[in-house]
Amino acid sequence: MTGSARTLLLTRGLRAFGDGFVALLLPVYLIALGFSPLQVGMLTTATLLGSAALTLVVGAVAHRVSTRRLLIAVSALMCLTGLAFAGLGGFWPLVIVGCIGTLNPSGGDVSPFLPLEQSMLAHSAPDAERTSLFARYSLTGSLMVAGGALAVGLAEQLGRHFAWTHLDIARGMFGLYAILGLVVMGLYRGLPAVESDAEKARQPLGPSRNRVFLLAGLFSIDSFGGGFLVQSLLALYLFQHYGLSLTTASALFFWMGVLTAFSQLASGRLARRIGLVNTMVFTHIPANICLMLVAFAPSLPVAIGLLLVRSTLSAMDVPARSSYVMAIVTPPERAAAASLTNVPRSLASALSPSIAGLLLTLSPFAWPLLIGGGLKIGYDLLLLLMFRTVKPPEEMD
Incomplete structure (x- = not known):
């Protein structure tokens, strides 16, 4: 593994830790400020729309700015976002910050960081090792999202000792999110300034244009559905329907994250046996059946069991999907393909939280x-x- 790949795995982990506690804290923070579930959904939509818009901006300037510089700039915005959420309490100011900032309420990586890191990561490994590297990238993110969720429970226990309110805890952890932005910025500064970055970004989509646009449309359907299920709203449903405490919810989301993380290690092995597309489909369908059954769960233990089973399957498609997109386009198209398959996903996922x-x-x-x-x-x-007949290079006979 190259030094750049190790740095990208580390930055992914730090960002995911922040996303993990933000996704769980955001509804608690907003409800504590007196906002309704509808307003929570609206602000969630604003943050996801902001991520999509920011990714479009990144794509618009990528032909003139190196990937490393863009990553440094976005991490600086991450720092400012944390500071703004820690200091503001009005609904519309928070909506504005959500629109222009990097806050991620989904628990997954829906942000302008993702296509930039993916395009760099794809150049760090040969075809035979690409899916395994993306699996480690996804594993790191999932584990640290789980750690971020667990940190909320630890913060609440610490808060009880010092008589902190939920508002105090949330504001302190938004400050921690800002600090993580600074640390990530320092790590990005250590990445090599590859001269060909800008050259590669200037190359438009060529022979893979139709594939990329079709995948972008399909991924948008998936993300629109996922917007109904972002962790902030799933946590809100559990709080309202079962009266879960913040500590219990923190533990649940931690174990869901752990199961999600380690299941992704099997993605590469499974893909070598049945193919990348089959890995995506045949693990995703049963995961979503489990999720739908939660709506009919007769008790909290049954609901928790279904959510844990779902967590063992729901993200096995993530490294396979990332690897597949990078595999079926030419190397010069990778940065554009990563952006064009992530922007529509962000836009689509931003529409559904308000409806939810x-x-x-x-x-x-x-x-x-x-x-x-x-x-x-x-x-x-x-x-x-x-896409069952569109094979990546490693699956060609």
Whole structure:
């Protein structure tokens, strides 16, 4: 593994730790400020729309600015976002910061960091090792998201000792998010300034244009469904429906994250046996069936069991998907392909949290789980139908 790959794995982990505690803290923070579930959904939508818009900006200037410089600039914005959320309490100011900042309420990596890091990572390994490297990248992120969720529970226990309120805890951890932005910025500064970065970014999509656009559309369906299920809104449903404490929810999301993380290690091995597309589809469908069944769970233990089973399967497609996109385009197209398959995903995922928040406001039933899971299964079937014959280089006979 190259030094650049190690740095990117480390920065992924630090950012994921921040995303993990932000996803769980955000609804608690907003409810403590007096906002309704609908407003929580609206602000979640604003943050996801902001991520999509920022990724578009990154794509627009990538032909003139190196990847390293863009990563440094976005990490500086991450720092400012944490400081703003720690200091502001009004709904519309927070919406504005959510739109222009880097806050990620999804628990996954929906941010302008992702395509930049993916394009650098894809050049760090040969075809035979690419999926395994992306699996380690995803594993690192999932483990640290779980660690971030667990940190919320530890912070709450510490807060009880010092008589801190939920607002105090949330503001302190938003400050920690800002510090993580500074640390990540320092690590990015240590990446080599590769002269060909700008040259590669200037090259438009060529022979893979149609594939990339079709994948972007399919991924958008998946992400639109995923927007109904972002961790902040899933946590809100569990808080409202089962009365979970923050500590219990923290532990649940920690173990969900751990299961998600280690399951991704199997992605590379499974892909070598059945192929990247089959790995994406045949692990994703049962995961979403489990999620939909949570809506009908007769008790909290059953709901937790279904969520844990889902966590062992739901993210095995992530390293396979990233590796697949990088494999079926030419090397000069990788940066553009990474951006163009992530921007529509961010836009699509930004539309559904407000709808989910409204549904949770109007009805106690878990309609977002049914709608989101159904859309994601539809995506799986379309992906299998359209791309089962498009093979990456390592699967060619």
